[in-house]
Amino acid sequence: MVFLFRLLSRLPLSVIHRLGALLGQLTYLFSPSYRRHLRNNLAQAGIDPALRLPVAAETGKQMLELSRIWMRPLEQANAQVVEVVGRELLDAAQQAGKGVVFLTPHLGCFEITAQYLSSFGDITVLYRPPKSAAAQQLILMGRKRAQLHLAPADLSGVRALIKALKKGQMVGMLPDQAPKTGEGVWLDFFGRKAYTMTLAARLTETGAAVLMTWGERLPGGRGYRVHFQALAAPLVGDTVARAQQINHEIETLIRQCPTQYLWGYNRYKTPRGAEPPPA
Secondary structure: OHHHHHHHOOOOHHHHHHHHHHHHHHHHHHOHHHHHHHHHHHHHHOOOHHHHHHHHHHHHHHHHHHHHHHOOOHHHHHOOEEEEEOHHHHHHHHHHOOOEEEEOOOEEOHHHHHHHHHHHOOEEEEEOOOOOHHHHHHHHHHHOEOOEEEEEOOHHHHHHHHHHHHOOOEEEEOOOOOOOOOOEEEEEEOOEEEEEEOHHHHHHOOOOEEEEEEEEEOHHHOOEEEEEEOOOOOOOOOHHHHHHHHHHHHHHHHHHOHHHEOOOOOOOOOOOOOOOOOO
16 A cells, blocks of 8 residues: 555545546446445535535545655645745634644644644644554655644544644544444534534634634636634533534535535444434
8 A cells, every 4th residue: 555655645536536536537437335425415515416526536636646746845835835825824823822722623634734834843643543454654754744734533642643733732533433332412503413522512612712714726727725714603601502502613624615515425424332412
């Protein structure tokens, strides 16, 4: 796998995206379970079903573009960011000195955002270690940078995130990732109950600044446009109320560019051992 990624990383981004688009569409055609999840999730969100093949193509791009981010030096990886929207929000959040929580859903090239942010200071990113040793090796090789630190999705990782915020540093996570049993609650997501992590909401209770961020994949392999966006409204209430607000913020973000969301992800699954969602 490492050899393949090294080989792909030598190709222009435009070629990688063309290959990825083909891979994504073939996956849609030949994987019934992926096709079912993608169609059902689009329908649940009220997204035009005609976008199913463009969505599959964008997902394929996301799979292969990792090679040019993980297998290249940080300067070369970040050189693919050709435009930044909302940079003033990032500057203001850092200047406040209370730490910054970046919430990045499975939208666009979510791998480029942490890499880009690491050029502005230390950032600790939550991740769930894969079962495959080869995949773990690849992730550690690609994500670990001088100022980019990985925190496993367990108690030690949570402590690392809180410690980073207390130092006034940045932390990042995928708030729409399905958590393990006991780490989430059933909340509304596009009109249906989804088992939703509470950790992101808990971190916002520390007084840190909160920004939504995502990396838009530009057409023709031209690179990425990184977006920093303020919340539509301040997060208030207890942890559960904040988690529900975060879900709605994610919905707003996704509707800005629905073709680049990971609709094939089984967002509505019931974790093993968890109580089923309320009727």
